Amino acid sequence: xxxxLVYASRYGSTRLIGEWIIERLGFVAEIKDVKKAPAPxxxxxxxxxxxxxxxxxxxxxxxxxxxxxxxLEEKQVVLYxxxxxxxGVYLKGKIWGGWAYLLPVIKKFKNPPLHAGLLHxxxxxxxxxxDDYQRLxxxxxxxxxxxxxxxxxxxxxxxxxxxxxxEKILWRLKKR
Ligand SMILES: Cc1cc2nc3c(=O)[nH]c(=O)nc-3n(C[C@H](O)[C@H](O)[C@H](O)COP(=O)(O)O)c2cc1C
Numbered sequence: 477x478x479x480x481l482v483y484a485s486r487y488g489s490t491r492l493i494g495e496w497i498i499e500r501l502g503f504v505a506e507i508k509d510v511k512k513a514p515a516p517x518x519x520x521x522x523x524x525x526x527x528x529x530x531x532x533x534x535x536x537x538x539x540x541x542x543x544x545x546x547x548l549e550e551k552q553v554v555l556y557x558x559x560x561x562x563x564g565v566y567l568k569g570k571i572w573g574g575w576a577y578l579l580p581v582i583k584k585f586k587n588p589p590l591h592a593g594l595l596h597x598x599x600x601x602x603x604x605x606x607d608d609y610q611r612l613x614x615x616x617x618x619x620x621x622x623x624x625x626x627x628x629x630x631x632x633x634x635x636x637x638x639x640x641x642x643e644k645i646l647w648r649l650k651k652r
Pocket of ligand 1: 596
């Protein structure tokens, strides 16, 4: 199946997860940074992934989808977002985190995507830009009220989770 995986990633986890998904799918695929990604016209399956920053996917992934929405509506589309809070929480009448990150992207489509999901990422302070480091530090202290002076390393990257996600894609493709 002609497959394109387009990702937006600041620190590599969305790309790595994309590689794991493709490995499990077993299709020959092109894996492209959204900044250099081709139009999706020549592909049957288009998988689109983004890291989550400040409660949403990266703007360049929204821009790609908006640009090619008409073409994408005719493809098998899979969406995934990579973040720390895959579960989300209900607070004061609103859902924060989890599906709230991906739902605005799903809602762009008239034809519902074949599959979509949230996958666990990582925070590696050694990789972060100074701005992102400071943003996180202030989030931990002001929002989570943790009183930390360093951003801790935390990885929840999980190859099995990515493979299970890919297996669901295979299953849904077989059913269509
Ligand atoms: C500045 C900053 C903001 C972030 N905001 C969120 C967020 O709102 N929700 C969340 O669950 N994870 C958040 N994360 C965690 C990222 O989603 C996680 O690091 C992910 O693995 C990034 O993917 P990437 O390496 O492909 O860019 C944030 C990380 C940074 C550095």
